[in-house]
Amino acid sequence: MPELPEVETVRRGLIPAMEGVRIARVTAHRGDLRFPLQKDFAARLAGHVITGLGRRAKYLLADLDSGDVLLMHLGMSGSFRVMQGDNGKIPAVFHHPRSENRTHDHVVFEMGNGAVISFNDPRRFGYMKIVPRADLEGEPFLRALGPEPLGNAFDAAMLAQACAGKKTSLKAALLDQRVVAGLGNIYVCEALFRAHLSPKRQASTLATKSGAPTDHAVRLVAAIRAVLNAAIEAGGSSLRDHRQTSGELGYFQHSFQVYDREGEPCRTRGCRGTVKRFTQNGRSTFWCPSCQK
Secondary structure (H helix, E strand, O other), rough: OOOOHHHHHEEEEHHHHHOOOOOEEEEEEEOOOOEOOOOOOOHHHHOEEEEEEEEOOOOEEEEEEEEEEEEEEEOOOOEEEEEEEOOOOOOOOOOOOOOOOOOOOOEEEEEEHHHHHHHOOOOOOOOEEEEEEHHHHHHHOOEEEEEEOOOOOHHHHHHHHHOOOOOOOOOHHHHOOOOOOOHHHHHHHHHHHHHOOOOEEEEEHEEOOOOOOOHHEEEEEEEHHHHHHHHOOOEEEOOOOOOOOOHHHOOOOOOOOOOOOOEOOOOOOOOOEOOOOEEEEEEEEEEEEOOOO
């Protein structure tokens, strides 16, 4: 499933075609994705200007001049394709060619600037929902989310407070969207490696008995920020379904230090360990037992 860097990459790719632009027409080729679309879905969008395109965790949020917000989630295989102008070319110099099969183009936005934006989702785990801006904080999909890991409020003290007293593993705590929003399996593995912390470590060790952040928490916050920023700069990771809106691949998978590198030498300078894999909470965890403690 796309994680924060992939969703942020998609957001940045959609901004030139959508932000500040009027939606001329919306076509829903089916009445449901993961959940049924609202009966007035297309009517509530057509004719309105997208005043801002934001992101909350793994969700895209398009603010409309009507006071509504279009909430969008990519699911496991969802992607947006942006076609510009009459010639229908994808706006990128180098791109991964997309299939010409439009069977899975479930929702199509025709914009006032001539752009045509198609949401393609073969597995249909993605979803869209229109929510009044005034009701957004109470929206069930968003209200339990923790802080944004790249936001100013996220720091060692906040992470320590969220993990204080938790008997679960550190990896499981980081995957809990109530602790920190937007992280998934790939970037948790990478961040723990950069911070030299074991995924098996108890989450409560990020806080002292008084609740203050330990050095582990300080290192981990820095590692989370660093790995997410690097991944966004690379356009995310293209392991299976992720493509940028231009069709271009994300390239962060070429920078993985530990994820999907089972059996390879650890890349930490001076470490002679080997990357191992084990199943943790139903997910593959990659780590170096020698330098992650």
